[in-house]
Amino acid sequence: MSFLAPELAAPVEAFATALGIGLLIGMERERRSDSAAGLRTFALVSMLGCLFALLAEHSGGPWLLAVGLIVLALSMIASNFSAQQEEQYRGFTSEAAIIVTYGLGAAVWLGYAQVAVMLALTTTMLLYFKTELKAFSESMTAKDINSMLQFGVLALVILPILPDGNLGPYGAINPRQVWWLVVLISGLALAGYLALRIVGTQHGAALLGIFGGLASSTATTMMFSRHANEHPHLVRMSALVILIANVMVMLRLAVIAGLLAPALLPSIATVFICGIAPGILMAAHGWKILQTAGELPVPEVKNPTELKTALTFGALYALILLAAAWLQDIAGSSGLYIVALASGLTDADASVLSTLRMFNLERIGGQDAVIAATLALLANLVFKIGLLISIGGKPLARYALPGLLSIGCGMVGGLFLV
Template identity: 30%
Template sequence: MFNFIPAEVLKLLLVFFLSFLIGLEREEWKSISGKYAFGGIRTYPLIGLIGYSMASLSNYQMLPLTAGFLVIGSLMLLSYWHKIQTSKTAGLTTEMVGLTTYIVGALVFHDQLWIASTLVITSLLLLELKSVLESLAHQFSPEDILTFTKFLFLTAVILPILPNKNFGIFEINPFKTWLIVVAVSGISYASFILQKVFKNRGGLILIAILGGAYSSTVTTVALAKQSTSNAYSYPYSGGILIASGIMYFRLALLINLFNPQLGKELTLWFGLLAVTAITIGSFWSSRKDKNITESIQQKTEISPNPLELKAAFFFAFLFIIMIVLTHYTALYLGRSGLYLLAGIMGVTDIDPFILGITQSAGQLTSFSVASGAILIAASSNNLIKGIYALIFSDRRTGGQSLTLLCLLALLGLIPLWFV
């Protein structure tokens, strides 16, 4: 087409097409809502063509192009003034889209075709997803937004300026330390957001999956407590097993992020453990009436926000402690001491310990010893979660959960025979 049709013609066609899409969406919105809105299927293509023409006449000077933008902006201002005079609720979305259409025409003239197309597509998505985005905003509290803003400040502003070099005899790297905190919190926060989005929707399996990505221990305790108010045990014990299966996917992702060589040692086995736990847990959970599964889902609470800054700093502190503890254990007690420490760490949050191992594997400890320690820590954590389930749930659910998690823990230790 470029060989037979002049480039200027193709650009004009692109401007018309992109601005026509915006006009079509606005025309549809006016017909459905019955409310006043500036322009429609003819006006927006004209605005786009005016933007292209002004960019062409400007001869790469900004003043004429800016003057055209001010003229279009004045029309948008008059439209908004009319809107606030005739309606109690007046938004600026249509006026902003009009200004965007003008800019799209200018961008196409300057061969910024990708940016122009992206602006139009993004605008259409924002316009069409209005109700979805507004309902989503109501699911988050101001505290959640404030916490996320602080997290972005520490991630996007503070993280880049931290020194990316090792300090002291333990070779602690401030940048990598905080990067690990960001990675762990980011995965947990993604699960937190999905739980918000799917709140009061989906079944117990979905809750177990999202909760396992957040924290399998927290999910185990939450489901165990919920089981005391229900006569059925299979969905809860199956959900607890699923959450522990998701834990292996989560650990595999984190290990591969910070030590790919160590990840090669564990990813396949962790994947098999995860698939086995999720498959058996899903089958176990299905031994219950669907209607009761839905009522269980309505009662399950969302996990607490994982981006609280105190929790992030505490995780960083624990990570540094684990690096120091692992260093001395491996140095003076060897493999048996490290395995003993791994078993003890299963009682607590195993993320700091396992991520501490990723920093020493291949240097202070061999990959085989590091892999064994991680396997022991994960199995120990599964055993502890089984005990938690036995304590916090009814007797039947607790017994089933303990049995299933003990079996998963034993399966997790099989590779130790080959280390």
């Protein structure tokens, strides 16, 4: 029950929200001795933005908001000029935060309170994690920055201009959907790649396995197979990293399957869980080994968003779609399974995604889709087992094979459950 008149309730709520936003950002600035403004200034600026938005709305003059911003800017210029005279100027961060706070206060009155609060939290986090963000920026290489820029091209330049319609034989290819999946896979790989760069070698096998699986389980398997061969005392540690990376592949694809084909999720999740569960149990069994980890290398993952890599994945995905549609048309389910096995050897992502696409087009049934996706993952698992045996040798196979084979047997058992 409100104690305010109805005509006052909304304005009071708006100004209270604006005050809270100003106090939140100002609290972070107050704790810094080099800040040009503190708690009270930010609270007043946020309410000032709300007040000018109110006046602009009721006077019919949106220019009033600009006037308020100009007055605020002139005040900051005068303050900074005075500070420079006293050799006390310390940067522009607080001034930029003040301008943002003014805008957030205005946004509250204009009916965007939730967005304003979210942006206020984001602003506060950016201000608070100054040291961490600076360290992250300084650790970035030209390759890292290039990866992020190229991902922006993939997602924001190429994707919007592609046609959205079923093309080609059997209507199996939708250019925009194909590229959207390229963006999705590239984004996950980029996240894993950057996480590896941040984690480095400081946090042990568990995180290296997790992020290595996101970036590239094949590259992680190859790298740590070589590492085990060169450093025999870290064979068991390398086996654990490889196992965790391969568990992450199924977790990643399970999430993607849930996004792309929700109707198929109960069945495909059953198979994946049956593979993931023994893998996690085997990883937990070796958890104590983490305490004796030596210096572990970061998997050498190539630029996950390079245009050539993206085009290769997109072309492979489209080719698998066409091959699966054609073979399924002339040979039924057996043709689909052959494509899944062959393509899964080199790229489980493209094979599984093409299967989900065929299911969404209603060209294959749910059971066939689950079997094909499982065969692709099993084929990829066999390929990586071959890598670790040929590169890591018998010592690595002794510790890594039980976990990988348990994943494969779990998926096969899951198929029978489905």
